[in-house]
Amino acid sequence: MVASLRGSAAVVGVGLTEFTGLPGMNHMEIMARAVERAILDAGIQKNEIDGIFSANFVELLTPLTVAEYFGLNPTYMDGTNTGGSVFVNSMQSAAAALHLGLCNVALICYGSNSATGPFTHPPAMHTVEDIYKPRNPITPYALAAARHMHEYGTTKEQLAEVAVSARKWAQLNPAATMRDPLTVEDVMTARMIVDPLGLLDCCLVSDGGAAMIMVRSDRAKDFPKKPVYMLGVGSRTDHNLISAMPNLCVTPAKAAAAAAFAMAGVTPADIDVVELYDAFTINTILFLEDMGFCQKGEGGHFVSNGNIAPGGSLPVNTNGGGLSCVHPGMYGMFLMIEAVQQLRGECGERQVDGAKLAACNGNGGFLASQVTAIFGTEDTL
Amino acid sequence: MDKNKSDTGQPGPLQVFEDHVSQGEFRIQQCKDCGSHVFYPRYLCNHCGSSELKWVEVSGRGIVYSTSVVRRKPERGGDYNIALIDLEEGPRMMSRVMDVDPDQVTIGMAVSAHIGLIDDKPAVVFYNKEQGDKEW
Numbered sequence A: 001m002v003a004s005l006r007g008s009a010a011v012v013g014v015g016l017t018e019f020t021g022l023p024g025m026n027h028m029e030i031m032a033r034a035v036e037r038a039i040l041d042a043g044i045q046k047n048e049i050d051g052i053f054s055a056n057f058v059e060l061l062t063p064l065t066v067a068e069y070f071g072l073n074p075t076y077m078d079g080t081n082t083g084g085s086v087f088v089n090s091m092q093s094a095a096a097a098l099h100l101g102l103c104n105v106a107l108i109c110y111g112s113n114s115a116t117g118p119f120t121h122p123p124a125m126h127t128v129e130d131i132y133k134p135r136n137p138i139t140p141y142a143l144a145a146a147r148h149m150h151e152y153g154t155t156k157e158q159l160a161e162v163a164v165s166a167r168k169w170a171q172l173n174p175a176a177t178m179r180d181p182l183t184v185e186d187v188m189t190a191r192m193i194v195d196p197l198g199l200l201d202c203c204l205v206s207d208g209g210a211a212m213i214m215v216r217s218d219r220a221k222d223f224p225k226k227p228v229y230m231l232g233v234g235s236r237t238d239h240n241l242i243s244a245m246p247n248l249c250v251t252p253a254k255a256a257a258a259a260a261f262a263m264a265g266v267t268p269a270d271i272d273v274v275e276l277y278d279a280f281t282i283n284t285i286l287f288l289e290d291m292g293f294c295q296k297g298e299g300g301h302f303v304s305n306g307n308i309a310p311g312g313s314l315p316v317n318t319n320g321g322g323l324s325c326v327h328p329g330m331y332g333m334f335l336m337i338e339a340v341q342q343l344r345g346e347c348g349e350r351q352v353d354g355a356k357l358a359a360c361n362g363n364g365g366f367l368a369s370q371v372t373a374i375f376g377t378e379d380t381l
Numbered sequence B: 001m002d003k004n005k006s007d008t009g010q011p012g013p014l015q016v017f018e019d020h021v022s023q024g025e026f027r028i029q030q031c032k033d034c035g036s037h038v039f040y041p042r043y044l045c046n047h048c049g050s051s052e053l054k055w056v057e058v059s060g061r062g063i064v065y066s067t068s069v070v071r072r073k074p075e076r077g078g079d080y081n082i083a084l085i086d087l088e089e090g091p092r093m094m095s096r097v098m099d100v101d102p103d104q105v106t107i108g109m110a111v112s113a114h115i116g117l118i119d120d121k122p123a124v125v126f127y128n129k130e131q132g133d134k135e136w
């Protein structure tokens, strides 16, 4: 049944804001800046948008706010919140809604002023973990890293290789926030935050907005840019609290990616470019393993010696990732947009030559929500 | 201490658990239908869906599944441990190992539960096994 979503929808417009220099703008204003650019990219009028997919960490009724803000009367809205993975999840919902005709032009959008705005958050449910004061979100990922190091001998140096590779990609991306040279030693000697994760094992805190416009594939060629097709998607979760995660070394990305690859009818070996939610260095290692780019436990070895950096065997996080490009709190949108731009061939110095298939994995909560998406160019349909 | 589900106006399972801890007791739930131990406290068994959950004593023995150190300035109270403990009964819980330097807690370490204080509030914490027995 889900196989029918393969190739059913396409991305026809994307928009990104700057990632710094937006002080004084609230999250909606930053979002609007991205939406304006996505509308322009897709060559549509804003009133053509009839599906809204939006979530953030600062308010509860986001789709209503978005509809009102842009003066829209959508026929379909989705404000599901699965944390940072949400927009990859939204992409699945948008594809389904488009397929069923519940909407015709889907807008997925996000804005955040995490770096320069006041920190606000809706109240969270009280849990049995609260009294121990984990430093969330870092502690859960540190616990996963410690367990991975214990089970598979993964080292601090291998974690550092992830950060260094991300930085090398960022150095090829003029829009990336952090572009200064970075060494493994710099990462390993950075101030410890939550052992075993140091400051440079942790993602940025950025401002930033991102927006994406999707339509049914039968209309995809009516828009100015080269369409990028959704070939597969899978969304899974197995916990919310880190203490409820069955196995800290195997995330729900294993099942999510298996579903996405099965729908797309491709394997990890076919993928040209990979965009993973690297909130922390351990993420990249876990997701490469869980998605099948290497064996479980071999992720640390896989990311070493520049293997995922420019010039390596597998281009991973080609914009510089959450570690060096941008991380406004919910990064899932940014990794999909990087995949789209790679498949369009718009990425300049960091362009992966001839990229036709991209795999994305969005991560939400504390390794809790994993949503894998496979995108392809027209000739992969 | 079984909750009576026919009664409204009773505290929910999370409150009951925290009341036990305040009284110096560490109890978790066990499902009468499937026998699974359940933690954190729930209204429905997360294994079989039954609402027939009873409060039971636990051995207090556990093994460190993973561990980390939150780095904090000395003037703010200093570093502290956060660990995930696999209880002998099966469930895993977050806690702190209190009697070992935070960065000397190791995965696989045997620990035992005590009712201790964190910021003056009662909490289930753990001690390295060799240094003390069950104390609630």
Ligand SMILES: [Zn+2]
Residues within 6 Å of the ligand: B031, B032, B033, B034, B035, B036, B045, B046, B047, B048, B049, B050
């Ligand atoms: Zn049960």
